[in-house]
Amino acid sequence: xxxxxxxxxxxxxxxxxxxxxxxxxxxxxxxxxxxxxxxxxxxxxxxxxxxxxxxxxxxxxxxxxxxxxxxxxxxxxxxxxxxxxxxxxxxxxxxxxxxxxxxxxxxxxxxxxxxxxxxxxxxxxxxxxxxxxxxxxxxxxxxxxxxxxxxxxxxxxxxxxxxxxxxxxxxxxxxxxxxxxxxxxxxxxxxxxxxxxxxxxxxxxxxxxxxxxxxxxxxxxxxxxxxxxxxxxxxxxxxxx
Amino acid sequence: xxxxxxxxxxxxxxxxxxxxxxxxxxxxxxxxxxxxxxxxxxxxxxxxxxxxxxxxxxxxxxxxxxxxxxxxxxxxxxxxxxxxxxxxxxxxxxxxxxxxxxxxxxxxxxxxxxxxxxxxxxxxxxxxxxxxxxxxxxxxxxxxxxxxxxxxxxxxxxxxxxxxxxxxxxxxxxxxxxxxxxxxxxxxxxxxxxxxxxxxxxxxxxxxxxxxxxxxxxxxxxxxxxxxxxxxxxxxxxxxx
Numbered sequence: 001x002x003x004x005x006x007x008x009x010x011x012x013x014x015x016x017x018x019x020x021x022x023x024x025x026x027x028x029x030x031x032x033x034x035x036x037x038x039x040x041x042x043x044x045x046x047x048x049x050x051x052x053x054x055x056x057x058x059x060x061x062x063x064x065x066x067x068x069x070x071x072x073x074x075x076x077x078x079x080x081x082x083x084x085x086x087x088x089x090x091x092x093x094x095x096x097x098x099x100x101x102x103x104x105x106x107x108x109x110x111x112x113x114x115x116x117x118x119x120x121x122x123x124x125x126x127x128x129x130x131x132x133x134x135x136x137x138x139x140x141x142x143x144x145x146x147x148x149x150x151x152x153x154x155x156x157x158x159x160x161x162x163x164x165x166x167x168x169x170x171x172x173x174x175x176x177x178x179x180x181x182x183x184x185x186x187x188x189x190x191x192x193x194x195x196x197x198x199x200x201x202x203x204x205x206x207x208x209x210x211x212x213x214x215x216x217x218x219x220x221x222x223x224x225x226x227x228x229x230x231x232x233x234x235x236x237x238x239x240x241x
Numbered sequence: 242x243x244x245x246x247x248x249x250x251x252x253x254x255x256x257x258x259x260x261x262x263x264x265x266x267x268x269x270x271x272x273x274x275x276x277x278x279x280x281x282x283x284x285x286x287x288x289x290x291x292x293x294x295x296x297x298x299x300x301x302x303x304x305x306x307x308x309x310x311x312x313x314x315x316x317x318x319x320x321x322x323x324x325x326x327x328x329x330x331x332x333x334x335x336x337x338x339x340x341x342x343x344x345x346x347x348x349x350x351x352x353x354x355x356x357x358x359x360x361x362x363x364x365x366x367x368x369x370x371x372x373x374x375x376x377x378x379x380x381x382x383x384x385x386x387x388x389x390x391x392x393x394x395x396x397x398x399x400x401x402x403x404x405x406x407x408x409x410x411x412x413x414x415x416x417x418x419x420x421x422x423x424x425x426x427x428x429x430x431x432x433x434x435x436x437x438x439x440x441x442x443x444x445x446x447x448x449x450x451x452x453x454x455x456x457x458x459x460x461x462x463x464x465x466x467x468x469x470x471x472x473x474x475x476x477x478x479x480x481x482x
Contacts, residue, residue, distance in 0.1 A: 010283075012446075013444055014444060016279075016280045017270060017280070017461075018268070018272075018280075019459065020446065026259055026262045028259075029259030030258075030259030033258050033259050038257075039259075040286075041286055041287075042257070042284070042285035043282065043283065043284050044282065044283035045281075046282075051281075073428075073445070073447055075424055075445040076435045077445060112425075114426075114428070114429060119428070120425075134449065135449065135454070151447055151449050153449045154449065174260075183316055184355060184357055184358040185355075187314075187315040187355070187358070190316055203255060203288070204317075205261065206314055206391075206392055218255070
């Protein structure tokens with residue numbers, strides 16, 4: 001049985017202009033790895049209807065889960081919920097459960113729930129709410145698409161409620177071997193080890209710090225024994241020469 | 242005249258597993274904004290031939306420039322150059338100029354240029370080399386696709402040589418207004434300001450820090466006067482009430 005898969009869509013001009021460094025996809029990636037869901041693809045798209053709808057429709061057909069972050073706030077540039085409704089061909093309107101969740105954030109909801117804020121209670125027909133313990137405005141899941149806020153604190157809090165409800169897979173275990181050697185000096189042997197151990201995946205991640213090259217070798221497999229065996233073989237090959 | 246466009250493809254399992262936070266796309270985004278090239282899309286894909294080729298072929302048809310990072314080292318998991326050759330339907334082999342560039346990194350190139358290292362001199366037919374002042378192994382441009390290393394220091398150094406050769410556009414200027422107010426309290430007025438100033442783009446980026454909400458409003462336009470006018474209007478509307 002292969003693991004469930006996933007894609008992430010990060011929505012926001014601020015990422016594409018370089019103003020903001022996206023960290024939500026890295027956080028999601030780590031969480032999914034722990035629960036055995038394989039993140040296959042991340043896309044960052046702008047606050048543009050055509051781009052959002054096309055990414056959602058392409059990726060939801062291809063992967064078990066699609067996660068989005070960004071564009072569900074109260075301002076004019078928050079268009080994600082409408083795009084999702086359009087992608088699924090369903091209607092969208094203020095929903096009483098979402099309105100009730102949102103109201104909890106305000107002392108005087110009758111006054112404070114402005115027209116702008118009520119935009120955050122607009123939920124595509126058939127979606128299920130995702131709890132937002134930080135600022136109450138909910139996210140939502142529709143079929144296999146999970147729509148969350150872009151603010152990292154809120155994104156994480158929403159994920160904490162959502163992930164336990166999703167189907168998990170076999171956790172991919174890994175071991176990291178740091179070598180103060182250049183990749184070119186280990187590549188031949190490492191290639192052979194990779195070839196002889198095709199049930200594990202071996203990645204080589206070079207770095208360059210303070211004028212010196214090194215690399216991290218990462219052995220991955222759902223089988224703890226195999227990870228250990230291959231990691232030991234790599235250590236023996238390169239450290240004890 | 243609209244600005245040239247761009248897409249970025251980040252290649253690497255280590256990003257999708259959450260092991261590594263990609264920072265190259267954020268750096269590229271900032272550089273492109275300064276030179277008036279609109280970054281429209283970022284995709285992160287795994288070290289998988291089908292995924293890399295399909296992303297390259299899709300995006301190179303759609304945008305003026307495509308930048309890739311990752312997968313051009315000497316190890317078995319470095320498959321980017323081969324994928325690019327296949328995407329363009331051209332052959333790939335060790336090229337003498339790339340070999341000569343690479344050789345500069347070694348005191349005894351005849352011995353140190355191992356078979357693995359020579360993989361880094363394999364260049365798709367018709368490509369132009371991108372200089373690598375850090376570790377010599379070159380990147381390359383083929384038509385509108387620019388292939389660079391994933392190690393951030395090297396990625397930045399390659400870009401420094403490449404970007405001045407590309408067609409630039411009109412720089413999009415921006416001004417940031419930080420408000421210690423909730424988005425919901427400004428959304429109605431802000432939406433009106435956005436509607437009345439459609440020649441500028443106004444983004445609202447909420448944050449949540451130390452238990453308090455705030456937002457950054459960013460006004461963007463190639464016209465410095467208009468940025469200033471609209472930013473002043475926003476300041477007046479929300480700060481002097």
